[in-house]
Structure formats: C-alpha cells, structure tokens
Amino acid sequence: MINSRLAVAIHIMVLVASSPGAPLSSELMAGSVNTNPVVIRRISGMLRKAGLITSRAGITGSELTRDPADISLLDIFKAVEPKDELFAMHEKPNPNCPVGQNIQSTLDVTFHRAQTAMEKELANQSLKDIMNHLFK
Amino acid sequence: MINSRLAVAIHIMVLVASSPGAPLSSELMAGSVNTNPVVIRRISGMLRKAGLITSRAGITGSELTRDPADISLLDIFKAVEPKDELFAMHEKPNPNCPVGQNIQSTLDVTFHRAQTAMEKELANQSLKDIMNHLFK
DNA sequence: CCATTTGTCATTATTTTAGTTACCACTTCA
DNA sequence: TGAAGTGGTAACTAAAATAATGACAAATGG
Numbered sequence: 001m002i003n004s005r006l007a008v009a010i011h012i013m014v015l016v017a018s019s020p021g022a023p024l025s026s027e028l029m030a031g032s033v034n035t036n037p038v039v040i041r042r043i044s045g046m047l048r049k050a051g052l053i054t055s056r057a058g059i060t061g062s063e064l065t066r067d068p069a070d071i072s073l074l075d076i077f078k079a080v081e082p083k084d085e086l087f088a089m090h091e092k093p094n095p096n097c098p099v100g101q102n103i104q105s106t107l108d109v110t111f112h113r114a115q116t117a118m119e120k121e122l123a124n125q126s127l128k129d130i131m132n133h134l135f136k
Numbered sequence: 137m138i139n140s141r142l143a144v145a146i147h148i149m150v151l152v153a154s155s156p157g158a159p160l161s162s163e164l165m166a167g168s169v170n171t172n173p174v175v176i177r178r179i180s181g182m183l184r185k186a187g188l189i190t191s192r193a194g195i196t197g198s199e200l201t202r203d204p205a206d207i208s209l210l211d212i213f214k215a216v217e218p219k220d221e222l223f224a225m226h227e228k229p230n231p232n233c234p235v236g237q238n239i240q241s242t243l244d245v246t247f248h249r250a251q252t253a254m255e256k257e258l259a260n261q262s263l264k265d266i267m268n269h270l271f272k
Numbered sequence: 273c274c275a276t277t278t279g280t281c282a283t284t285a286t287t288t289t290a291g292t293t294a295c296c297a298c299t300t301c302a
Numbered sequence: 303t304g305a306a307g308t309g310g311t312a313a314c315t316a317a318a319a320t321a322a323t324g325a326c327a328a329a330t331g332g
Contacts, residue, residue, distance in 0.1 A: 039321070
C-alpha cells in the first residue's frame with residue numbers, strides 16, 4: 001500500500017484553495033487533517049518546492065500558484081512522492097539463472113505500464129474536480 | 137512505493153512454469169530470487185491459497201493450476217497483496233470541518249479510479265506475456 | 273521588542289517488510 | 303520402518319519506511 005501523503009497533500013490543497021484571502025495556519029490545517037502541524041508544514045514544503053503553492057516563514061498560510069483546474073492530482077502525487085518507481089523489485093536476482101538474469105528488465109516494462117496507467121488517471125483529475133465533488 | 141512481493145511472486149511463477157516435470161525446491165528458487173527459502177515458501181503459500189499453484193508438504197516444488205496464458209498479473213497481484221486499497225488515507229479527519237468531513241468519501245472515488253486503471257493494465261498482461269518477453 | 277508563524281532538524285514511536293531460525297508433518301525410498 | 307529431504311508455518315529478529323513530536327532559528331507584523 002502506498003503511504004498517505006497524497007491524501008494529506010490533497011486535503012491541504014483543498015484547504016488552501018478554499019480560503020483565499022484568509023490563509024489558514026499550519027495549526028488550523030492540522031486540526032482539519034487531524035495530525036501534527038509539523039506534518040502539515042513538511043508536506044506543504046514539498047508542495048512549495050514543486051511550485052504548487054507559495055508560503056514564507058513568518059507569514060500565515062499558503063496560496064495556490066495557479067487555478068485549481070490547472071492542478072492535477074498527478075502534480076500533487078509527484079510533489080509528495082520522491083520515488084520514481086511505484087513497484088519495488090527484489091535486489092540482485094541470480095545472474096547465473098536464465099530467469100534471474102532477465103527478470104528485472106522484463107518487470108521494468110511491465111511495472112512501468114501499470115504505473116503509467118495509474119498516473120494517467122491521476123492526471124485526468126484536477127484539484128477543481130475534487131473540490132466540486134467535495135462541496136457538491 | 138509498493139512492496140516487492142509482486143516481483144518475487146512473478147519470478148516464482150515463471151520458475152514454476154518453466155520447469156514442468158522437474159519441479160524446483162524452495163531452496164533452488166531462493167537461489168534464483170536471491171532470498172531465503174522461507175520467503176519463497178511464504179509467497180508460494182499465498183499463490184497456492186489463491187489457487188494459482190499446487191504444492192504439498194513433503195513433495196518438491198509446485199505446479200501451475202492452469203495455462204500461463206490464463207494467469208494475469210492481476211491474479212498474482214491480488215494473491216500477494218492482502219490490502220484492498222492501493223492508497224492509504226489519513227485517519228479521522230476533523231468531522232467539524234467541511235473539508236475534513238467529506239474528504240474521505242471524495243478520495244475514495246478518486247483513489248479507486250486510479251487503482252482500477254492500474255489493475256486493468258495488470259489484468260491485460262499474462263504470465264505467458266512475461267515469459268515471452270523474458271525468453272525472447 | 274514581542275508574539276506568532278513557517279522552515280527545518282533531530283528524535284522517537286509505530287508499522288511494514290524482509291530475513292532467519294526452528295520445528296512439525298508429510299513423502300519417498302532404502 | 304526409519305532416515306533423509308521437503309514444504310507449511312509459527313516465532314523471532316533486523317531493517318526500512320512512515321508518521322508524530324519536540325525544539326529552535328529566522329522571518330513577519332504590530
């Protein structure tokens with residue numbers, strides 16, 4: 001199972017998008033997510049480094065850098081997921097075995113297809129879509 | 137990132153499919169995968185419980201229960217992944233917050249779409265496809 | 273100057289994953 | 303029938319990932 005950072009990050013993005021002009025502190029957002037403010041600041045930091053939001057020390061809250069319709073869930077996923085590969089592979093299969101020798105390159109192709117399919121679906125959903133569903 | 141059980145399970149399935157009539161012991165398979173025999177037996181047990189292979193105490197090796205062309209990677213994935221949900225979610229978001237109150241049901245839909253896209257791609261690839269690529 | 277907030281580091285706790293030891297049950301075969 | 307070899311499985315350990323938390327410097331605004 002994949003970690004919950006994407007869920008928390010989307011939650012944060014919705015909060016930021018929902019309160020323009022009246023920014024929420026990390027403590028307030030932590031109250032909504034139900035976690036520690038540092039967790040919020042840490043994930044906000046990833047979103048900021050990915051260019052999705054702005055925030056500065058000393059100033060309460062964050063702001064989106066672009067319209068929610070122009071932010072895909074894949075953008076958010078990439079921001080909070082440092083690993084390129086979705087599936088892990090076993091290390092060092094036996095090179096003296098015909099299967100062990102070639103399994104990695106085969107699985108590379110296979111896993112990449114599955115990952116791409118998933119990412120394509122995330123790319124098709126925007127932050128605005130999430131908000132529409134949420135506030136409907 | 138998702139654990140490496142799918143990779144190991146596929147490796148095992150290829151080994152089993154590649155040696156009909158001359159079954160490989162868990163120790164031999166462990167040599168190819170480069171892990172401990174118990175890890176092989178543990179994952180083989182999951183594959184057996186899912187009905188993909190047969191194996192019995194005291195008898196060396198395993199056998200497929202059906203043709204490699206009729207075994208999809210999704211079958212294997214489901215066999216070794218006990219969790220239904222691909223993405224984790226944060227627990228207990230604040231029900232007193234309009235966002236926290238509804239985020240889970242929204243993310244359920246979203247995550248389910250992404251997961252389904254991935255699983256569909258895994259369903260489209262068979263063990264035979266893997267072997268064709270591997271032994272080409 | 274003072275109170276507040278973010279950014280970030282360091283630490284701890286928890287959970288997951290993988291590796292290993294041990295032992296029982298089963299099969300085969302001498 | 304008994305020894306040798308094998309899988310099934312529980313229990314334990316080790317390692318890694320994840321999440322939570324405490325602490326504090328730097329920045330901001332009053």
